[in-house]
Amino acid sequence: MPKDDGSIGGTPDLHEFFAKDPVEADRAFFGRKTFPDRRGFLKGAGLATMTAMVGAAIPFHRNMPGGLIPAAFASEDVLIGKDGLTLLNDRPINAETPPHLLDDAITPTARHFIRNNGIPPDDMDADSWTLTIDGFVDNPMTYSIADLKSKFEVVTRVLAVECGGNGRAFFDPPASGNQWTFGAVACSQWTGVRLKDVLEAAGVQSNVIYTAHYGTDTHLSGDPEKTPLSRGVPIAKALTDNVLIAFGQNGEDLHPMNGAPLRLVVPGWPGSCSQKWLNRIQLRDIVHDGAKMTGKSYRVPNRKVAAGEEVETKDFVIIEQMPVKSLITNPATGADTGRSVEIRGHAWSGDRTISAVDVSYDFGASWMAAHLDAPADDGAWQNFNANVALPAAGYYEIWARATDSAGVMQPHAIDWNPKGYLNNTMHRVALRVT
Numbered sequence: 001m002p003k004d005d006g007s008i009g010g011t012p013d014l015h016e017f018f019a020k021d022p023v024e025a026d027r028a029f030f031g032r033k034t035f036p037d038r039r040g041f042l043k044g045a046g047l048a049t050m051t052a053m054v055g056a057a058i059p060f061h062r063n064m065p066g067g068l069i070p071a072a073f074a075s076e077d078v079l080i081g082k083d084g085l086t087l088l089n090d091r092p093i094n095a096e097t098p099p100h101l102l103d104d105a106i107t108p109t110a111r112h113f114i115r116n117n118g119i120p121p122d123d124m125d126a127d128s129w130t131l132t133i134d135g136f137v138d139n140p141m142t143y144s145i146a147d148l149k150s151k152f153e154v155v156t157r158v159l160a161v162e163c164g165g166n167g168r169a170f171f172d173p174p175a176s177g178n179q180w181t182f183g184a185v186a187c188s189q190w191t192g193v194r195l196k197d198v199l200e201a202a203g204v205q206s207n208v209i210y211t212a213h214y215g216t217d218t219h220l221s222g223d224p225e226k227t228p229l230s231r232g233v234p235i236a237k238a239l240t241d242n243v244l245i246a247f248g249q250n251g252e253d254l255h256p257m258n259g260a261p262l263r264l265v266v267p268g269w270p271g272s273c274s275q276k277w278l279n280r281i282q283l284r285d286i287v288h289d290g291a292k293m294t295g296k297s298y299r300v301p302n303r304k305v306a307a308g309e310e311v312e313t314k315d316f317v318i319i320e321q322m323p324v325k326s327l328i329t330n331p332a333t334g335a336d337t338g339r340s341v342e343i344r345g346h347a348w349s350g351d352r353t354i355s356a357v358d359v360s361y362d363f364g365a366s367w368m369a370a371h372l373d374a375p376a377d378d379g380a381w382q383n384f385n386a387n388v389a390l391p392a393a394g395y396y397e398i399w400a401r402a403t404d405s406a407g408v409m410q411p412h413a414i415d416w417n418p419k420g421y422l423n424n425t426m427h428r429v430a431l432r433v434t
């Protein structure tokens with residue numbers, strides 16, 4: 001039985017989901033509508049999704065029966081094999097990337113995590129897509145993607161996106177929600193237009209304080225009146241140079257699960273600000289109150305609370321920039337290595353830059369400075385590397401600790417919060433030298 005939040009259960013099983021409800025499973029995974037009289041007719045966005053997931057065109061797609069799971073997904077391993085992602089939930093689809101597969105400076109699309117709050121839209125057609133800018137603007141506008149490309153400067157930027165709940169799995173007592181470990185973060189190269197340019201063209205009125213972002217995904221309940229997610233940011237953040245309305249990801253169209261054909265990319269802030277399947281941005285004179293802006297969603301207590309403490313909703317504040325953090329992407333945890341090891345990874349911190357990354361192999365007794373690259377663009381993560389010579393055979397842990405441009409350093413442990421957000425504790429990987 002689906003749980004209250006609509007998810008299928010702790011151990012997601014694609015096959016179980018298809019066995020229980022093939023029509024809904026088809027729709028959720030492939031945007032394919034299957035009816036008794038039209039079984040398996042796969043086209044448009046649904047076909048594009050399945051093609052992307054199997055990694056090749058499907059010449060005989062017209063013959064494919066509805067409810068058929070491509071044999072390429074015969075096991076979860078094979079599903080992961082294509083993208084290498086770990087499926088946390090299949091309704092909605094949520095999948096993260098193991099740290100060692102995030103080793104690239106620019107995350108390949110195949111390794112960009114997926115965080116869905118609802119059901120992706122059936123229609124992801126770029127040619128008919130529109131984006132409306134309205135609310136307190138002098139000139140409300142509706143653009144096609146071709147209009148955006150022709151009316152505004154098209155820019156390409158490397159920008160990091162991290163889910164506010166990345167690291168939730170390590171909270172004790174546990175916090176409900178997707179049990180992200182380390183891999184709800186990615187840094188792809190995005191192509192699009194600046195949100196700033198589009199808002200300025202619309203004429204931002206002086207009473208505007210907040211944006212409201214809307215997409216075309218649908219609520220898990222199927223209720224068309226409900227929205228899975230509609231978040232926003234203060235207008236000052238929206239008007240910074242590196243917030244993009246993106247139609248390209250790593251030189252191609254956006255991946256269907258990463259918001260095709262149009263999304264926001266708001267680096268440094270919770271990933272939930274980066275609306276996928278974007279079709280409307282409204283400018284408001286109040287803090288946005290859309291789905292998952294209020295209550296306990298993407299909000300944390302305004303004070304330190306004891307682990308497990310009940311906190312009243314009025315004591316929660318909206319998460320703005322994400323905290324300083326780093327990820328070790330080489331070696332993979334659990335690796336058997338020689339004594340000489342190259343440590344690699346990335347570090348990032350909200351709207352700031354990283355000033356240092358230190359690594360330790362003696363449980364934090366001593367630290368050495370890693371070599372640190374500048375960010376590829378304002379809003380990208382920064383790559384670090386360090387060569388260490390381990391003294392003898394045995395068990396080691398590599399720890400990494402980033403410090404940002406404001407002098408804030410990653411902690412050993414963080415304060416608990418009810419929804420398990422903002423876990424930026426140091427990343428540790430286990431090694432055995434043989």
Ligand SMILES: Nc1nc2c(c(=O)[nH]1)N[C@H]1C(S)=C(S)[C@@H](COP(=O)(O)O)O[C@H]1N2
Binds near residue numbers: 113114115215216257
């Ligand atoms: N329309 C829409 N946009 C969305 C979401 C969603 O559920 N619906 N999830 C958000 C969240 S919580 C995150 S962390 C990012 C993840 O982006 P990705 O799935 O491309 O990795 O998308 C954001 N944009």
Ligand SMILES: [Mo]
Binds near residue numbers: 115163165270
């Ligand atoms: Mo998220």
